[in-house]
Amino acid sequence: MIRLQHVSKMYETGNRAVRDISLDIKDGEFVFISGKSGSGKSTLFKLITRELLPTEGSIEVNGSDLLTMRRRDIPRYRRTLGVIFQDFRLLNDRNVFENIAFAQRVIGASPREIRENVPKMLQLTGLSSKYKYLPKQLSGGEQQRVAIARALVNSPSVILADEPTGNLDEANSREIMGLLEDINKRGTTVIVITHSREIIQQMKKRVIMMDKGHIISDQQPEARDPEQGIRPMPVRDGGERQEHRSRRSRGREA
Template identity: 55%
Template sequence: MIKLTNVSKRYPSGNLALDNVSLDIDKGEFVFIVGSSGAGKSTLMRLLLREETPTSGRVIVNGRNVGEMKRRDIPYFRRTLGVVFQDFRLIPTMNVYDNVAFALRATNVSNKDIRQRVPYILNLVGLQGKARSMPEQISGGEQQRVALARALVNNPDLILADEPTGNIDPELSYEIVELLTEINKVGTTIVMVTHEHELVAQFDHRIIQIEKGRLVADTGKIGGHNGRK
């Protein structure tokens, strides 16, 4: 599902953000990518999203070589992914229902399918009573659940979560990762970038550590959906 082969990324400033990184993430795995600030985690996520291209090496996501992807193909590629950001990125003028439905409307899904799919996903993330609430009317943890619902609503095979617990308290952070774990159990691949080592330690998932642009540790794949069973 994800394959990096000898990937390096050097920015015009001269900063070497990733240095000869190789890794494989199989379908159905749950993988934490950890490291200190500036380690290269965000650069790796930008490569997976095709916001950046590698200076050298190959990045394959969902069978696509992102470095060779034409600009016109990028929006269609991103629609195959579910993406969750640290800052939620909800549309403040839309209620919870419409924030989630927006992801479907962007791909021309019928109104009938939207009316079926959105309530189902909101129920899945525990927000069935918040559909008509505006973003400013709900808590930070609930806003992150809306962001997760939006990532899930297109039923992606792969979810990329970039510091999804960075703006919520530790108890809610645990709940978000628990929810991602439940989603992973049905076969969805989860890649979560985080610097919260204490949170990661509470779950039995594969851990990849990056420091100074290099992959320095990998707990490996032992089978099962989350790679550690």
Template identity: 50%
Template sequence: MIKFTNTGKEYKNGVKALSNINLNIKKGEFVFIVGPSGAGKSTLIKLLLKEEDPTEGKIYLNDMDITKVKNRRIPFIRRNIGVVFQDFRLLPNKTVYENVAFAMEIIGAHPKEIRRRVPMILSMVDLSKKADCYPDQLSGGEHQRVSIARSIVNNPPVLIADEPTGNLDPETAWEIMKVLREINRRGTTILMATHAKDIVDSMKKRVVAIEAGKVVRDEEKGGYENEVSNI
């Protein structure tokens, strides 16, 4: 599904963000990416999304080498990846329904398919009654559920969640994790970058810890800290 092979990233200013990353993530896995700020988690995500290119090594997505694809192919690669951000990134002038539908519109989905799928996804994240609301009428948790709905409406095989609970209170954070767990149970591979120790420890999923640009721990059903220092 996702494979990093001897992957490294050095920026033009000389900062080596990642070094010799070797990861193999199978279809349907739920993987937490943990580590201190500046460890390289965001760079790892940017490489997978083709926002940055590695300076060494290879990256594979669905058995395809995406390391040096042409720019015109990047939008097609990104269709295989849904993204949930910490800051939601909803369009303020569009309703909940329109925000989710927009993700289908930009890939040219047929209006009939949009009308069929958007209500189904909103029901899945328990937002059917909020379909006509605008973002400024929603709570923080509802914002994030809209963001999740938008990220999965095109049925991507991979979902990246970048600190999805970072701006939420503990109770709301757990509601979001229940949604993500259900999405994973339906077959979507999830990579979640987080600092939420309690969530990682309770979920008992695979944990990949990055420190100073290197993978220092990769455990099935791991905890947040263990051998990782300074977190």
């Protein structure tokens, strides 16, 4: 269970990225978080991963209060999350197997656990035949599948995906979303931040819309008009998306 109550986040620059957000995400739910650039989606992502602390309000994930959590407990908390990014964030000097095993190694898993778990993830993501490939030898969709396998290998209870299809074509995007849906069916909570209206409409899942730091709608699929889909969003071209990406990466660098 993820519970945010009256959460606000103001950066040191004075920018108020998230304003008085309250929401509940139940265990095993599949939720989309959508909105324009600068709507506060990425800040929300970072608040849940405990990269940022809210200025006001409280965040509780699986019974842990992120505000009062001690620094030394953060790594243990993060092991209950699996994070996926638009730019995959794979280690380019290591092959597929090593990229997935990396997530296990850094939490001190034994070689036996690695030998058992990594092949399972390779099978789940359909990469068994490519375990020796380096990331640059794979397509975008395959690279994202490696990132998903890496996120899953430590058996997290929540998967957080930030624009997982942002760098992929339509076919690969569908494939990745199908994979995330399969993972969700196994009981893992999945939270996907996305711009793609097509994907949101196809998936028929709960959608939280954000704008200027506020939640402007939170709709279950059955509540949406099947003809209209979700509330129309401004049409975005490639340039706008690129601008959004670079702003996010600047934020991370800062």
